[in-house]
Structures are given as structure tokens and as C-alpha cells.
Amino acid sequence: MTLFNAIGIAGSGVTVYRKWLDAVSDNLANINNVTSTDGEAFRAKYVIAQEAADGNGAQVGGIVEGSAEGRLVYEPTHPLADAEGYVRYPDIDLTSQMGQLIMAQRAYQANLTVVDRARESYLAALQLGRS
Template identity: 45%
Template structure:
């Protein structure tokens, strides 16, 4: 594997982890979004990854949670139906926070690989300059 390959693979990791972080941020931001029973609940986004032949990773697409969500009793809500029910997203905050930590660590790892590759290139270029 060449040094430029290392940068290319790290770059795919940066993009994939950024997409994952964006999806998690949207899910966390909408965890308390309620909708009337006549509408779909907020649908959480899940990133689908796909390995590349060169060792990198691509985002194959986004999957979504059920539009049905969780039916929740909130009789005081102005969005509640006659029986006092609303739709809430089917988002597990503990799972989202765990995934957020994994996505952050993956992003940080890709940044570190990029920095190490840049340092290696800089050292290689400086060989022979000290004459």
C-alpha cells in the first residue's frame, strides 16, 4: 500500500463518519418531536456502509425507522387525537449516544491517519535537504 493510498482510504473514512454524525445529530435533535396520529412520526436515519475494494468505505445509502413510530399518550398536547394519543419517533437515546461516541472516535481516527500520512510525506520530502 502506497502512502497516497493511505490518504485515500482515510478520506473515505472521514466522509463516511461525517455522514454518520450528521444522521445521528438529526435523530437526537428530533427525539422529542411529536406528530398527530394522522401524520407519520419522525423517521430516524441509519447510515448503511459498504466496503470498497481498496480498503476504504462508501456510504451505500440511508435507511429509515418506521413511520409509525411509538404511539404515546399525551392528552394535554394540542396535537393529540380525541383519545389523547400522538406519534413519537422510535428513537432510543441510549443507542444514539453510544453510536455518536463510536462515530466521533472513527472520525478522529481518520483525522489522525491523515495527519500521520502528511507528517510522513513531509519527512520524506525533507530527506536530502540538509546538504
């Protein structure tokens, strides 16, 4: 593997993990969105990662959305409550999303570190060639 390959592969990882971070932050931002029972709940987003087409690195293969059914919560005083007092919340687990956030953040940072180290190695090799 050359330094350029390392930069490209780690760069593709940065892109995938950035998309994952975007999806998790979107899920967390909408975790308390309330809708009426006749509407759809916010659909959580989940990033599908796959090997890049050229075999060097990763890419986003797609984004899967969670259930629009959500979960029903009894809140009779809520303005959107139905006749029986229920509203619909997204079916998003906060602890799962926080765990995903930590994993995606650390992997994003690790890939950035690889890019930075490969760049430093490339610059050091150029300095050796000038000497």
C-alpha cells in the same frame, strides 16, 4: 500501501463517519418531535457503509430510514392529541443514538489522525530527499 493510499483510505473513512455523525445528530435533534396520530413520525436515519468500488477505503452505500409508525404516547393535554389523548413520537432510542455518536466521533477522529500522520510522514520523506 503507499502514503497516498493511506491518506485516500482514511479520507474515505472520514467522509463515511461524517455522514454517520450527521445522521445521528439529525436523529437526536428530532427525538422529541410530536405529530398527530394520523401523521407519520420522524423517521430515524441509519447510514449503511460499504467497501469503496475500487477496493480502497469505504463509502456510504445508502441511508436507511426507520419506521414512520413511531410510538404512541398518551398526552391528552397536548394540542396534537387525538380524541383518545394519544400523540405520535419517533421510535428513537436515546441511549443507542448516544452510543452511535461516541463510536462515530472516535472513528472520525482516528481517521483524521491517520491522515495527519501520513501527511507528516510524506513531508518528512520530502525533507530527506532535499538533504
